């Protein structure tokens with residue numbers, strides 16, 4: 001659980017209280033930690049673009065937010081990012097389970113696995129890819145500050161090898 005614990009602790013220590021999520025198998029431990037902790041207001045969403053909409057509203061209500069999602073969901077969210085987050089300068093922290101690369105068993109995950117960083121670049125979203133729990137904790141803390149400085153989303157991607165810290 002070391003991998004998920006590092007992310008959970010970093011979210012909490014960053015003052016992020018409002019979290020939307022769309023599940024991924026690799027997020028299961030993190031989702032359990034967040035859902036069972038009353039510190040967080042955790043709102044599960046049915047699609048990632050819905051999560052972006054909900055977190056935009058939470059931001060406008062003064063909340064510091066994060067979205068837990070799979071990289072495939074970024075493809076569902078481009079217009080929400082362009083028409084809402086870019087226009088109204090809305091920050092949120094994207095905790096992204098990066099599927100479709102090493103160890104991936106689902107062929108359909110592979111294209112988005114290879115495109116996700118290119119799509120983040122197109123959306124002008126800075127992204128980081130920590131490989132250890134220690135780096136994950138540090139990067140999330142800094143990313144949660146940086147997103148407010150640029151008033152825009154910042155993404156932290158966790159590939160299949162990162163989640164081996166959970167087993």
Ligand SMILES: O=CCS(=O)(=O)O
Pocket residue numbers: 023024025026070106
């Ligand atoms: O999106 C894929 C489904 S799972 O592998 O995360 O369960």
